[in-house]
Amino acid sequence: MASNPADAAGTPRDGRSRVSVLGEAVLVLAAGLVFGWLANAVSPRGLQWTRNYFPLAKVEAEAPRPAEDRPASQDPGALEAEAVSRVQARGFTAWTFARVADAFEDPRRLTGQVIWVDARPEAQYRRGHIPGARPLDPYRPEQQLLELLAACLRADQVIVYCSGGRCEDAELAATLLQEAGVPRERLVIYVGGFHEWVEKGQPVETSTPDSASAGTSSFP
Amino acid sequence: MNRSVSKAEWLGLVLRWALGAWMLSMGLVKAWDPVAFLKAVRQYELVSAPWLLNTVAIAVPWLEVFCGLLMVTGVAVRGTAWLLTAMLVPFTWLVWRHAWILQASLQIPFCAVKFDCGCGLGEVYICPKLAENLVLTAAAVWVGWTGRGRPLALRYDLVRGRFAAGPETG
Numbered sequence: 001m002a003s004n005p006a007d008a009a010g011t012p013r014d015g016r017s018r019v020s021v022l023g024e025a026v027l028v029l030a031a032g033l034v035f036g037w038l039a040n041a042v043s044p045r046g047l048q049w050t051r052n053y054f055p056l057a058k059v060e061a062e063a064p065r066p067a068e069d070r071p072a073s074q075d076p077g078a079l080e081a082e083a084v085s086r087v088q089a090r091g092f093t094a095w096t097f098a099r100v101a102d103a104f105e106d107p108r109r110l111t112g113q114v115i116w117v118d119a120r121p122e123a124q125y126r127r128g129h130i131p132g133a134r135p136l137d138p139y140r141p142e143q144q145l146l147e148l149l150a151a152c153l154r155a156d157q158v159i160v161y162c163s164g165g166r167c168e169d170a171e172l173a174a175t176l177l178q179e180a181g182v183p184r185e186r187l188v189i190y191v192g193g194f195h196e197w198v199e200k201g202q203p204v205e206t207s208t209p210d211s212a213s214a215g216t217s218s219f220p
Numbered sequence: 221m222n223r224s225v226s227k228a229e230w231l232g233l234v235l236r237w238a239l240g241a242w243m244l245s246m247g248l249v250k251a252w253d254p255v256a257f258l259k260a261v262r263q264y265e266l267v268s269a270p271w272l273l274n275t276v277a278i279a280v281p282w283l284e285v286f287c288g289l290l291m292v293t294g295v296a297v298r299g300t301a302w303l304l305t306a307m308l309v310p311f312t313w314l315v316w317r318h319a320w321i322l323q324a325s326l327q328i329p330f331c332a333v334k335f336d337c338g339c340g341l342g343e344v345y346i347c348p349k350l351a352e353n354l355v356l357t358a359a360a361v362w363v364g365w366t367g368r369g370r371p372l373a374l375r376y377d378l379v380r381g382r383f384a385a386g387p388e389t390g
């Protein structure tokens with residue numbers, strides 16, 4: 001351990017020392033990239049370099065028009081209109097809360113003719129989801145898609161949701177299901193998503209399809 | 221401890237550790253949920269090619285972890301500090317630009333803009349975020365420029381020799 005008598009100001013002494021520091025930065029960058037490549041390869045959460053995680057067509061959403069007395073950020077109607085417009089532009093059917101609430105009361109939900117798909121990350125799904133919904137994380141769909149596909153192919157209607165608002169994960173999941181063979185006309189996106197569902201005080205389930213202990217609660 | 225070590229060196233050590241610990245923790249948060257970071261990077265519309273987007277989302281968190289480790293342990297400190305500066309400056313500009321676009325479209329005051337900038341902390345208000353980034357950048361520039369923070373460093377200068385900026389240490 002020593003003090004730094006480099007120079008009075010403690011700054012580089014000449015151009016060559018700057019080059020040395022620059023070379024050091026380049027070395028660190030190169031080593032860091034190799035480190036990142038290796039860490040990503042061994043991490044169970046690692047990403048695939050070449051996969052297109054967003055296979056959705058780019059939609060130029062119409063800018064949300066704010067209500068006269070409040071900005072768009074506080075206007076749920078504007079946000080919902082934006083989401084409906086985006087979902088329809090991608091060729092999917094968009095449902096708002098009223099339609100979804102009716103569908104939830106539909107007895108076909110219990111016979112598997114209407115399937116609910118939760119496209120949020122699995123951790124969020126485990127913390128709570130719409131009762132009976134099956135998980136399908138569109139970023140890691142492999143296993144879940146296999147488990148879900150047969151049921152979706154048999155169903156008359158598949159309702160997909162994510163967090164709601166500007167979340168596009170429901171559209172991603174619907175695209176995956178469509179590519180796997182589920183007819184587009186059977187796929188419906190609930191644009192309000194899970195946040196709206198909870199805000200409306202609807203029941204929430206914390207169990208998973210394969211777990212025995214079901215827990216359903218109604219959020220205030 | 222060597223009594224001749226100046227206050228500036230100790231300040232450098234504190235900044236080095238603080239900067240390193242911050243980068244390490246933020247990098248780990250991003251690496252823990254790379255999909256969330258991937259979505260955050262996508263919102264900036266920097267690149268459109270999937271492989272390039274994935275590369276950024278894979279490289280940045282682990283690069284932060286790596287740089288954080290180097291800063292904390294005191295290896296290649298000045299080069300790492302300049303590399304962090306080179307990462308922080310464009311990122312801060314991107315966050316500022318995105319917030320500017322948001323405030324224009326949402327018609328709200330600039331400091332009321334809140335979004336997930338991909339920084340590892342979830343949704344944050346833009347003004348404290350920019351202030352935080354300015355402090356981090358200033359710390360990185362100071363350490364990189366002055367070459368302070370040598371106490372307890374494992375190998376402060378990676379390349380040792382007659383052209384190295386500081387004295388032989390450790």
